[in-house]
Amino acid sequence: MSRIDEAFATLRAEARVGLVAYVTAGDPDRERSAEVLRAVDRGGADVIEVGVPFSDPLADGPVIQRASERALRAGMTLSGVLDLVGEVRHELRAPIVLFTYANPVVRMGVDAFASRAAAAGVDGVLVLDLPLEEARETRDVFVEAGLDPIFLVSPTTTPERIALADALGRGFLYVISRLGVTGARATVAEGAGELAARVRASARLPIALGFGLSQPDHVKAVGAFADAAVVGSALVDRIATSGRDELARDVEQYVRWLTGRAEGADA
Amino acid sequence: MTADVVTSPGGRPADRRPVRPRARFGHRDPDARGYFGPFGGRFVPETLMAPMIELEAAYVAARQDQAFGDEFERVLREYVGRPTPLFEARGLSADTGLRVFLKREDLAHTGAHKINNALGQALLAVRMGKRRIVAETGAGQHGVATATVCALLGLECVVYMGVDDMARQSLNVFRMRLLGAKVVGVDSGSRTLKDAINEAMREWVATVADTHYLLGSALGPHPYPLMVREFQSVIGVEARAQILNETGRLPDAVVACVGGGSNAMGIFDAFVDDTSVQLIGVEAGGEAIIDGRHAARFAGGQPGVLQGTRTFVLQDEAGNIQATHSVSAGLDYAAVGPEHAWLRSLGRTGYGYATDDEALDAFEWVARTEGILPALESSHAIAHLHGLALELEAGSIVIVNLSGRGDKDVQSAAAALKARGRDVMEGQ
Numbered sequence: 001m002s003r004i005d006e007a008f009a010t011l012r013a014e015a016r017v018g019l020v021a022y023v024t025a026g027d028p029d030r031e032r033s034a035e036v037l038r039a040v041d042r043g044g045a046d047v048i049e050v051g052v053p054f055s056d057p058l059a060d061g062p063v064i065q066r067a068s069e070r071a072l073r074a075g076m077t078l079s080g081v082l083d084l085v086g087e088v089r090h091e092l093r094a095p096i097v098l099f100t101y102a103n104p105v106v107r108m109g110v111d112a113f114a115s116r117a118a119a120a121g122v123d124g125v126l127v128l129d130l131p132l133e134e135a136r137e138t139r140d141v142f143v144e145a146g147l148d149p150i151f152l153v154s155p156t157t158t159p160e161r162i163a164l165a166d167a168l169g170r171g172f173l174y175v176i177s178r179l180g181v182t183g184a185r186a187t188v189a190e191g192a193g194e195l196a197a198r199v200r201a202s203a204r205l206p207i208a209l210g211f212g213l214s215q216p217d218h219v220k221a222v223g224a225f226a227d228a229a230v231v232g233s234a235l236v237d238r239i240a241t242s243g244r245d246e247l248a249r250d251v252e253q254y255v256r257w258l259t260g261r262a263e264g265a266d267a
Numbered sequence: 268m269t270a271d272v273v274t275s276p277g278g279r280p281a282d283r284r285p286v287r288p289r290a291r292f293g294h295r296d297p298d299a300r301g302y303f304g305p306f307g308g309r310f311v312p313e314t315l316m317a318p319m320i321e322l323e324a325a326y327v328a329a330r331q332d333q334a335f336g337d338e339f340e341r342v343l344r345e346y347v348g349r350p351t352p353l354f355e356a357r358g359l360s361a362d363t364g365l366r367v368f369l370k371r372e373d374l375a376h377t378g379a380h381k382i383n384n385a386l387g388q389a390l391l392a393v394r395m396g397k398r399r400i401v402a403e404t405g406a407g408q409h410g411v412a413t414a415t416v417c418a419l420l421g422l423e424c425v426v427y428m429g430v431d432d433m434a435r436q437s438l439n440v441f442r443m444r445l446l447g448a449k450v451v452g453v454d455s456g457s458r459t460l461k462d463a464i465n466e467a468m469r470e471w472v473a474t475v476a477d478t479h480y481l482l483g484s485a486l487g488p489h490p491y492p493l494m495v496r497e498f499q500s501v502i503g504v505e506a507r508a509q510i511l512n513e514t515g516r517l518p519d520a521v522v523a524c525v526g527g528g529s530n531a532m533g534i535f536d537a538f539v540d541d542t543s544v545q546l547i548g549v550e551a552g553g554e555a556i557i558d559g560r561h562a563a564r565f566a567g568g569q570p571g572v573l574q575g576t577r578t579f580v581l582q583d584e585a586g587n588i589q590a591t592h593s594v595s596a597g598l599d600y601a602a603v604g605p606e607h608a609w610l611r612s613l614g615r616t617g618y619g620y621a622t623d624d625e626a627l628d629a630f631e632w633v634a635r636t637e638g639i640l641p642a643l644e645s646s647h648a649i650a651h652l653h654g655l656a657l658e659l660e661a662g663s664i665v666i667v668n669l670s671g672r673g674d675k676d677v678q679s680a681a682a683a684l685k686a687r688g689r690d691v692m693e694g695q
Contacts, residue, residue: 055587056456056573058465059312059472065455077585102310102572107586129310129572133300156317156475179314180473 003095003123004148004171007046008206008227017223018046019259020208022099022232024067025050025084026076027239032247033071034088036239039248041092043255046228047172047208048092049126052081052100059128061183063233067240078104078113082120089121097124097150097171102134110138114145124148124171132164139168150174155195159202166203175199175209175226184234185212188221196225216260231258286508288340288349290387291500291536292330301489303609309488310572315468318475323490325395330497335394339387343501346419347376347386351502353509353666358636359649363656368518369639369669370506370534377412379642379671380502380530381483385412387498389420392479399423399478403467405432405460405526406597406644407439408671409483414448424448427467431458432596435679457590460526460600464574484527485604488575492532492605499533506666507537519659520545523668524647525618526562526597528604530670539615547655548607549647551593552620558583562591563620564603565611573602594623594683595643595676621650627683630673642671643680 001009011018021040026033040048053071057064076084078100085096098117105113105127117125125147130138132151139149148171153162155178165173175196177189189212199207209222210230222229235254242250256262297303301323309319329335343349351371359367372380385402392400400422404410410426417424426443430452433440443450456462464487471480485495503521510518521538523531525548538544553561561567564579571580573588581589581601593599610616621629629649633641641649648667655665673680681691 056461056465058468058574061469062455072587077587079585103580103582103588104586106572106577107569107582107584128312129575131309131311131313131316133316134308134310152313154312154314156314158317161313161316176314179475181469 002148002171004047004097007095008172011046011227017219017226018208018228019044019219019255020047020049020210020228020230021045021235021255022049022051022230023239024053024064024071024236025081026053026071026074027067027236028070029074030076030080030084034084035248036251037088038091039251040255041094043252044259044261045094045255047097048094049097049099049230049232050081050085052078052098052104054101054104057101059181061181061233063184063237064182067236078108082116085122086120095123096121097126098122099126100128102127102129110141114141114147118145118147122147124150126150126152126174132161132168135168143170152176153199155179155191159198162199162202166205169205172206172208172227173199173203174230175207176211177209178211182211182233184214184237188213188218192222193225216258219258220260283512284508286350286505286512288343288501289504290336290339290497291504292336292497295539297489297493303606304612306576306578306605306608307489307492308577309575310577311488311575312472314472315475319488326391326490326494329391329394335390339390342386343383347382349375349501350505350509351375353506353513355513356637359633359652362636363652364661365652365656365659366662366664367652368510368664368666370502370666372502372530372668372670373639373641373645373672377408377415378674379408379412380499380533381409381412382415383501383533384483384495384498384529385409385416385481388479388481388494389416389422392422392481393420395479397477397479399474400481401425401427401467401470401474401478402481402483403427403460403463404483405463405599406595406642407432407436407443407675408597410448410450411439411442411446413481413483414443414446417448418446425470426450427453427463427470429457429459429463430454432460432463436596436675438675459591459596461574461588468574484529485532485606486527486574486576486602492576495529496532496536496606499529500536502530502533502668503535503537506534510664510666514664516664517541517544518666519663520547520655520665521668522547522549522648522651522655522665524549524598524644524670525603525607526551526600526644528607530668532604532606534666534668535616539610546616547651548616548618549651550618550620551595551598551647552622552625553592554623559590560592561620562593562599562601564601565618566620576602576605578605578608579603594626594679595647597642597644598647619651619654621647623683624687625650627680627687630680639669640673640677641669642673643676645670646673
């Protein structure tokens with residue numbers, strides 16, 4: 001049982017909705033990024049998604065694009081992300097999923113990447129622009145190295161593809177609840193529940209549902225039909241607007257507020 | 268010319284069949300996953316997979332449909348003005364000792380080869396019931412072509428363009444807006460073609476239900492590289508028939524500039540099986556082959572994945588995409604079409620590059636020698652004639668794809684020439 005499997009087993013045992021929190025590694029710089037990871041963990045995230053900054057993040061909206069640019073300017077690379085995870089892993093409770101575009105992994109070499117990621121204590125990997133058809137070999141390399149391959153399901157995914165993602169994936173399925181790029185919205189997507197039900201019908205893996213979530217109400221609402229809610233852009237935006245001295249505290253409070261365990265966070 | 272009795276080297280009278288603007292479909296398909304050898308594929312976020320599969324199926328059905336092919340041919344003839352001429356450039360020939368022919372894509376409606384693909388995809392979009400088009404543009408020629416066919420077919424049109432490119436191709440921005448398109452400036456990343464593609468894909472991922480993404484080069488995820496090459500293959504079909512009509516034999520070399528590579532694939536395609544014909548692509552050498560100062564992917568890139576396809580990509584050691592530079596906006600791009608990478612790996616095509624300076628010299632050379640203003644993109648291909656003159660025997664027949672006209676470039680060329688101490692505005 002992987003650390004990700006354990007996290008979802010705990011959620012089921014405690015009968016609560018999980019929080020998957022996304023941050024871009026190296027944003028705003030390497031040192032503060034390590035503080036952010038610790039703060040997200042202290043705040044109670046059940047899974048931490050660590051974004052690898054990339055020059056051309058074509059699935060991301062402006063908030064995560066800018067985080068990527070800040071991290072790249074501060075010198076972050078895929079190799080640097082793996083070092084960063086290796087450094088903080090032992091301090092964190094939550095499993096870590098790397099969230100990356102294909103090219104940095106291709107450039108490093110899939111085998112080299114997988115062994116370094118596993119050694120650093122990465123638990124799962126989601127390659128955004130590697131759909132099922134392209135991911136077969138990569139997926140096997142990941143599984144061999146002990147990494148859970150995480151796949152995306154979107155509103156346009158057919159039942160056959162959901163079943164294939166379920167068969168090839170491990171850990172959980174990341175269900176994106178709306179068409180378009182990443183970015184916070186005011187409400188949970190219409191049709192999210194229906195989409196989650198469609199995924200449930202064809203899949204055995206737990207479901208984390210995201211795209212546009214930013215508030216505890218959203219997380220709670222998602223809990224009605226999914227195992228966990230993903231919050232990304234809203235958290236990244238919090239990191240971008242926090243003052244240097246308040247960063248770790250703000251992030252921890254915001255994450256705790258999202259989990260529904262804290263009252264009256266300054267959101 | 269028409270009064271000459273032309274015979275082939277073997278003494279056989281030249282074939283003088285009328286040239287039809289007919290594209291080649293189904294001659295060299297990638298594998299089922301969209302790969303040309305190890306290059307190509309479909310590297311897109313999951314949301315775009317269903318639309319890609321739908322687009323592929325619609326395209327394959329359309330190209331098998333005689334009515335679709337006939338309609339494409341009719342509009343190419345009556346609206347685009349095809350076939351475009353193959354012009355024997357006697358001045359360039361005299362200067363190089365070669366026998367140089369220019370394939371006059373600059374004379375196609377809107378002034379570049381881009382209209383061939385824009386028309387084909389727009390007809391496909393109509394067939395698919397999509398009434399809205401998004402597109403990216405670098406030099407603006409694809410944007411203008413797309414805006415034009417959208418006006419013709421009554422489709423809504425949104426064009427993404429890097430703000431740096433909008434500045435250096437302001438004439439084309441004005442043309443697109445006159446044609447009723449909405450032009451959206453992109454100021455992320457390098458503010459050029461690559462970033463315009465990112466933004467167009469971001470918009471498409473949110474609007475796939477009613478919108479077709481009309482990608483302008485032989486790039487991106489399958490089926491785009493195949494589809495764009497096939498819509499552009501009309502260039503080579505015509506050129507091959509025209510050179511046989513004119514000279515009675517195949518050319519020794521065919522030269523084209525390569526940004527994404529659609530004009531090059533378009534003219535190469537008909538000659539790929541003619542192994543005696545050298546196929547030469549010319550990339551943008553920019554200022555020099557120094558990181559960030561050029562766009563010659565085969566000279567400075569490695570295999571990688573960018574914007575949906577595995578191909579040669581200019582990138583740093585961490586796999587981030589490098590900045591590029593070229594005096595020509597249409598060649599200023601960090602990746603090359605996957606089929607080019609494949610044909611090169613097979614040794615079927617070869618690639619060189621021309622620097623900004625060489626392209627500007629060629630721009631002036633063609634203007635003064637032939638009375639033609641070539642696009643700065645096409646000027647890169649022209650510049651390669653000097654190298655070919657040293658390699659090939661005198662009198663060798665060379666076709667250069669004059670992929671577009673240079674009217675759009677006069678302001679930036681004047682500035683670039685002035686910076687080099689040649690002030691065209693002051694006169695001599």
